[in-house]
Amino acid sequence: MGFLDTLFGRTKPVQPKLDDLFGLPSAAVQLEAATGFKPTGSGSVSFRAPEGKPFADIQREVLELLAMDDDKPGGGLPVEVTKDSYGYTWIVSNHMSDEMDALVTDLHAVNTELVDGGFGPQLLCTLVAFSDENHRRLSLVYLYKRGTFYPFAPLSGNNNRDNALELQVKNVLGDDLRIEQDLTRWFPVWGAPGL
């Protein structure tokens, strides 16, 4: 925040950075080689919808928005729209596990549509899910506002996360993705759809 914003007590809406998402496919290859984690083919985009509308309306509008231009990439995407217990709307895209490029293209298209629709400042994160042979779960979470990724590995049971695995992933992917260096920003997304 600038000096004047501080002085006047206002916050500028933060606009998202989207292009770093395209680093994900090569990172996924690197991740599989180093740790055995494979993409599940599922990814999701989370944002905050404005109040005053029933969720069904938001759902319909998001789907309409995404299906609006069939000639654009992202037109008529196969997505689900859900809402989590914290009041955020999630758009989940499902692909085959080897279609990482397509998944990322779709997620980017969803994000672009939301930004064009004026929801840029309300975007929370994009999440891509991975799992390994032991059914351990891992996701890479992209923070728009900072343009960084961080790993999130929930353990089954009561809100615990596998910090050792997360730090390992941080080291593995350090060259491929911009990893969030401030560990306090690695906020957990328990129960995120698509994870």
Added chain:
Amino acid sequence: MAARTRYAPDRGLTVRMTATMFLLGLVFVAFVALIIGIMTAAHASAAAIILIALIFGGGSAYISLFYSDKIALAAAGARIVSPQDAPELHGIVDRLCALADMDKPRIAISPARMPNAFATGRNSKNSVLCVTDGLLYHSGLTQEELEGVLAHELSHVAHKDVQVMTYASLLAIVAGLLVRFAFYSELFGGGRRGGNNGNAALLIPLIMLASAVVYAISFLLIRLLSRYRELAADRSGALLTQNPSALINALTKVSQGMNRIPTQDLRTAEPLNAFYFAPAMKLNGGQSLSNVFSTHPSLKKRIEQLEKIQLELGKPGPDPRGLR
């Protein structure tokens, strides 16, 4: 920034806040000029008084800036809670911080039964967000309403309100100290001085009078500024959660809750008032006068502003074919 944003900043609020700060600065400059004028005409004892007041005032401002979080936490009897202790609270704050792109403050819970929340600390790295047990368990707030309260407090952190208000209060602190020092020196030093300089006997009361006037004016201006900062935090908080009506509900519930609590509890909470979500003071009759002195805008004003934001959110977005 090619901002595609759905809302313009509130120009009226910015103008009023600027005017308040300008007046505060003007009073400060006039005060300093007056003091310098007096000092050039004065002998050592008046100058020493002023110097001591400046040192004490600066010192107390420094302490309140650098230890505000610790002092406030101790005063509220609050303890820092980990994500394991309060997963839901942390979950809400995590998301709001990611949404607003700000550092996450430490989170504390105070055992007070009075429903309230405050944020303090000189910058976002050193800030603490504290909620009371009363807010979490006894106020009947829904999760959305709690989120509204937390977003309001996070906006205080983002706006660096502790810093702004400390700097703004510096003048009042110094002026207040000057009144007191001048009074004591009049009381104890009067006899000694009388013999050597006739002017000096007049100078000390003059400083006292000027300081008292400056103190009164700056006190009112600071309260005014504090009310504007509250409105600004309401606004930013509502825009962050996109949910002004939840904040309206929370304000109504918390204010009602505050009035039900016995006065004894409320008084112990008063020193922290400026940082609270809702003021811990009982509102009695004489509204118009009590408004001038209060740190928070009236409930009516806050709700009016939030209703305006509700309307704003209902307007179409920048993209005509987009959502709304």
